[in-house]
Every structure is written in C-alpha cells, then in structure tokens.
Amino acid sequence: MTSPSPSGNQNALAAETSPYLRQHASNPVDWHPWGPAALELARKLDKPILLSIGYSACHWCHVMAHESFEDPATAALMNELFVNIKVDREERPDIDRIYQTAHQVMNQTGGGWPLTMFLAPDSHRPFFSGTYFPPEQRYGMPGFRAVLEKVGDFYRTRRGDLKEYGDKLVDVLGQLQPPTDSSGDGLSSEPLLTARATLQREFDGSFGGFGEAPKFPHPANLELLLRTWRASAASEEPDLQALFMATLTLTRMAEGGLYDQLGGGFCRYSVDPYWMIPHFEKMLYDNAQLLGVYAHAAVATGEPLFRRSPQRRPSGCCATCAHPRAASTRRWMRIPKATRAGSTSGHRTRCETCSMSSSTSLSPSASASTATRISKASGTCTRSSRSPTSRPI
DSSP states (O other): OOOOOTTTOOOOOGSOOOOHHHHHTSSSSEEESSSHHHHHHHEEETTOOEEEEEETOOHHHHHIIIIITTTTTHHHHHHHEEEEEEHHHHTTTTHHHHHHHHHHHTTTTOOOOSSSEEEOTTTTOEEEEEEEOOSSBBBBBHHHHHHHHHHHHHHHHHHHHHHHHHHHHHHHHHHHHOOOOSSSSOOOOOOHHHHHHHHHHHHHHTSSSSSSSSSOOOHHHHHHHHHHHHHTTTSSSHHHHHHHHHHHHHHHHHHHBBBBBBTBBEEEEEETTOSSSSOOOOOOHHHHHHHHHHHHHHHOOOOOOOOOOTTHHHHHHHHHHSSSHHHHSSSOOOOOOHHTOOOOOTTTOOOHHHHHHOOOOOOTTTGGGGGGGEEESOOOOOSSSSSSSSSSO
C-alpha cells in the first residue's frame, strides 16, 4: 500500500474500482486511468504518455511506488514532462499484453512488472520502455529521474523520429502474429507439438525448468508435458522425454528452496537456475495449479515425493486464507507463530485451493488413466490442530 500525500489530495484514480489503482490515489503523481479522457489530455497538452502497468501482488511494483511515485520531487518531474497513466494488468490484460510484447521486441529481453512505457501522445506507440527503475543509478540500471529527463529531452528534440520508429515497431509486431487460417480445416495438434518442441529446446537437463534464471514453475507447461506423455503411453514409442522433463522439474522444485520446507507451498520463482534461492512470495494461482500437476505426476509415476508436496500445502493455505491480511495482500504471507499454532477455530475457511487438495486421491498403484478423474471436494476444508511447522519434512 502506498502512503497518502502530505497534502491529502487524491488524483483521478480515487474513483476507480480496481484496488491496485486506488492504492495510488494518494500519490503526488497526477495519475489517470487508461481511457479517452487521459489520451485526449495527452494530445491536447502535446505531452508524451508515461504508462505504468502493475498489479497488487507485484513486489517490485510496490518498491517502485514507494521509492519514486511517493517521492514529491520525482512526482513533480513526472507531472511536468508527461501525462501519467496507471493500468492494473489484472483489470486490463489486453493493454498489458500489447505493451509487454512491444517491450520485449524493443529491448530483446523478457518483460515483467512494473512495466514502464513512454508513448507518443497521438499514436500511443511506445518509443522507450523498461520495467523497474531504481530512484538512483544502481543494479546496473539508470536512476528513474535521469530516465525521465532523458526521455523528455528526446521527445522535445527528436520527435520527428518517433513516427518512423513507431512504423518499424508495428511492422515487427505484425510479423509476430500467426497467419490467419483460411483453409476451413478443423483444429489440429500442430500447436501442441510446436509447444512441446519449444519446451524441449529450452529444457535444463541438469536442474529442470526451462530457460535461464529467474525460473518460474509454469504449471501449465508441466501439465502439457504430462498430458503429452499420457497421450502416447499406449503407443509403440511413448514420449518418455516429456515425462522426464516434467518429473525432473517437479523433483528439483520440491527438493529446493523454491518449496517452503517448513510451511509448505511454492514461492513464485527462483532467482537462480538451481531452484535454491526463492523470491519470497507465494501466489495462490500458482499453488492451486501445482496441486493438480503434482497429483497427476504422482499417479503417473508413484513417486512418494510428488504425493507429499501437495499434501503439505492445504493446511498452510487455510491458515493464511483465514488471516485478516490475506484479502488485502492477495498473496500468501508468513503469519505470526501464535496464529499458526492456535486452535482450529477460524481456519475452516472455504477456499478453492484447499477444496481441490482435500479431495485429491493419489494412490501410487492407480493407473495413469485415473488422473483425469481427480475432482474437487464439495465440503469445507478443515485444518489439523497440529501446527504445520511441526509436521515431518
């Protein structure tokens, strides 16, 4: 949460429905929500647009807000040089996708949040972009105030180049769009095979996962590999490599620091390629999907580790969901020991994540076909009276 400005004044985000946008309503920055009014204001004032995209559970979004958006000097510079627009990526995923793709093309690197884009006021095409910027130069990145000044100077002195640059960017983005299928044929397995081949190319055969650090769990990718193996299991050449890629990744994740060995649950990502050093933030949507992935892997292989990992998460989920801060933070937070070790009262919270786990049947001797019959329970989730931290690791 951002702190109120000294004057107590609020900007245009105060009237928004998004909790993330309202968190910035008291910033000294003159924020506007994305919409015709803000875009017209940029054209009228002939100022470039500073577009900032983030979401409530984003750690570095809150860091940049505290360091820069709450700072009066930085806010004054932003208000002087730009029309500032704030977007909640969970409210407008369409806008986020467009500018994330543009950022990746412009910088030849991955995107992320907070996403910081500078747009031409007439075309809304970006001409400079980045993610998190520190207030002063560090981490090998320029300071945010220096970026603001240089971008403002570029717009004033070289704005004639913006159209040419924007046209080239649009051409590149157009080439990334898949061609329209006008053959009239039905759906095929070609996209799945392409995804399988891409995962094979990016697979880390030593430590699991895909690509370089930071490494994310990406449950959907692991589920795809398990399903690819299952679809070929009865054939003469089953896709054992797909099974290997999925299970090695799940093993390294469960054995490493990405997994909370005390409280259960997986952190959002690992900052190293070995799954050892986590980013200390647990996302409900990741852990909910990983329940099913580990369940399917347990049914497919009979591996005890795959059974233990999801079984230890539900109690921690219930305790955190019942905690008063859970609704506002929208992520799993470490709760006080007194709360964890307390009685079961207050922990009978209905939760989709817990409901899924409480009903999952993981018999190692079951056939792989039973994986598709794993279902969610209809009852409430109950928490054992024993503290999660006292359970065997």
